[in-house]
Amino acid sequence: MFDFTNMTLSKPFTEKDVADTIVKYGFVILPEFFSKEEVDAIYSDHSDVMNLPVSLTDKIDFGNGEMAQVKRRTLEKHDKGFKHLLKHFYSDFSITVTKEYFKHYNIEIDDKNVLNQFEVEDDFKKGKSLGSDLHYDRVPALKMCLYLDDTTQANGALRIVPRSHARTRNIALSQYKNNSNSLYQKNFLKEEDLVASHPIEGKAGSVVFLDTYCLHGGGKLTENTRRRVIRGISWAIPLLSSYFDTEKILETDQFSFSKESFFHPRPVPENQTIESDFLFIK
Ligand SMILES: O=C(O)CCC(=O)C(=O)O
Ligand SMILES: [Fe+2]
Secondary structure, rough: OOOOOEEOOOOOOOHHHHHHHHHOOOOOEOOOOOHHHHHHHHHHHHHHHOOOOOOEEEEOOOEEEEEEEEEEHHHHHHOOOOOOHHHOOOOHHHHHHHHHHHHHOOOOOOOOOOOOOOOEEEEOEEEOOOOOOOOOOOOOOOEEEEOOOOOOOOOOOOOOOOOOHHHHHHHHHHHHHHHHHHHHHOEEOOOHHOOEEOOOOOOOOEEEEOOOOOEEOOOEOOOOOOOEEEEEEEOOOOHHHHHHHHHOOOOOOOOOOOOOOOOOOOOOOOOOOOOOOEEEEO
């Protein structure tokens, strides 16, 4: 079992402690950050988001589960209120963590980009979850991920490659130099065996803040298990050079990136195709 001690914070801690840990390791684990009662309250909002009409959400049904992507603004305006989800995610705490985090990269994050969108996921069938192969996200973000179920390797806990975020950021930057459309990023690891990833196991109520450049992926669910998560997304600004330059490359391994991301913000222009050969970057 990987030793996550340095990447785990137990109360009390400050927003700056949280941000500094993400900067250093690419993520931070806050075990049982929310109480059982809070989790139950948030869970009812989770179901309500899942039941929103497709006109208000982007729904992805991927066989082993489903995910709804919804704007914070949509939840705020909706009659249902989603007050537990909004209160616990869009809190002074998470807003300050997010601002502190981006401040490290000299980014004044616009309020509308803080917890701008949510991904509400319900994995309930044996097999891989949607983003389960190791990758970095094409659109850089800080994600606040909440486990609503006790989560272990057996029900698809998030896997992570600690401290990979600086190296992948440089890989992304060199790709951006050739093409500024983030859809062209080769962001999935071709050979997962080349790096060691570690599942983050945790009780319901545990929170992980993730710099999505840190290599990550969901896991594989075994028979009769379930994993419900909510992720609140704060977008970074992909092309801002300060976001790339302040970190030194921490790793020296060679990564090869292949597949297309499961999520992208911009359609491929009709006259462009995605190159199929993967990238090797020193
Ligand atoms: O299934 C997971 O936990 C991974 C999700 C993911 O890739 C992401 O939130 O960017
Ligand atoms: Fe991802």
